[in-house]
Amino acid sequence: MSQIYQHRARKRFGQNFLHDTGVIDRIIRAITPREDEHILEIGPGQGALTESLIGSGAHVDVIEIDLDLIPILKLKFGLKPNFHLHQGDALKFDFAHLDAEPNSLRVVGNLPYNISTPLIFHLLNNAHLVSDMHFMLQKEVVERMAAKPGGGDWGRLSIMVQYHCRVEHLFNVGPGSFSPPPKVDSAIVRLVPHSELPHPAKDARALDRIVREAFNQRRKTLRNTLKNILSSQAIEAAGVDGSLRPEQLDLAAFVRLADQLADQQAVESL
Structure with missing residues (x-):
């Protein structure tokens, strides 16, 4: 040995x-x-x-x-x-x-x-x-x-x-x-x-993309960090304040943003 x-x-x-x-x-x-x-x-x-x-x-x-x-x-x-x-x-x-x-x-x-x-x-x-x-x-x-x-x-x-x-x-x-x-x-x-996801997203890939973009520049507001993929109106439609920084959002809010992105991508693909 x-x-x-x-x-x-x-x-x-x-x-x-x-x-x-x-x-x-x-x-x-x-x-x-x-x-x-x-x-x-x-x-x-x-x-x-x-x-x-x-x-x-x-x-x-x-x-x-x-x-x-x-x-x-x-x-x-x-x-x-x-x-x-x-x-x-x-x-x-x-x-x-x-x-x-x-x-x-x-x-x-x-x-x-x-x-x-x-x-x-x-x-x-x-x-x-x-x-x-x-x-x-x-x-x-x-x-x-x-x-x-x-x-x-x-x-x-x-x-x-x-x-x-x-x-x-x-x-x-x-x-x-x-x-x-x-x-x-x-x-x-x-x-x-989780046996059941507490906040299931429509598309987990959309969630990953939202989170990546949001935290690429974590000191900036969501309105700025997500501007290339979601408009201010889309962020508000998800029930999220665009003037917040990403670290201020909980998981449920990120899932709502991801669902907004997934819906937007579905419309764009038609």
Whole structure:
């Protein structure tokens, strides 16, 4: 097993390996994996969480991009009948290959900070397969996910994640729990996809476009940031004050603006 200690964390993969057993136990208690559940672990690294996930009796698929970690994971877990290893990039992974039932997949990961946001958007596109997600992320990313309207943390990530999921900021983890220690604090977040969307949009793509445009220049008023796609009259027709800044709007207001855009696009396509 000495080769486990010979692997060096790679900057290009954003690797910081969790080694604090107290934190590992706390994460496992938060997840509470059970026999016959289907768990997907993204970036298992050297298997700090994997061991307990497999030990629960759950069916565990893992995705690892680092070729040097593959033999280590195979050596530790390869003979376990409920362990399945996929070498590749989670950003490009087709989750349909897992043959998961709708709302059955439990996703777990100590996500590299450099890909956390695009990876979460990739997972949200597959939210119909997911039961819940537990991630270790940069603390400020979790704070943005869980943010409320009116503050500086409220933005595209907050809105698009909360559109799809209930967000719980569970607890924080200091740099000393990792090797090598990152330069920032981390946090554990739980994301639970809504069984029914609280504010369903007519077209989720229209919502994403509205939110992108609105927060491209977040210090400007909505009337200015959205002028290329919605007129002042259209903003008012959505029941939104165009003189507000985007951070002052809640999710429901952004959905109304998105529906206004979707209706406008439908008329233009006739």
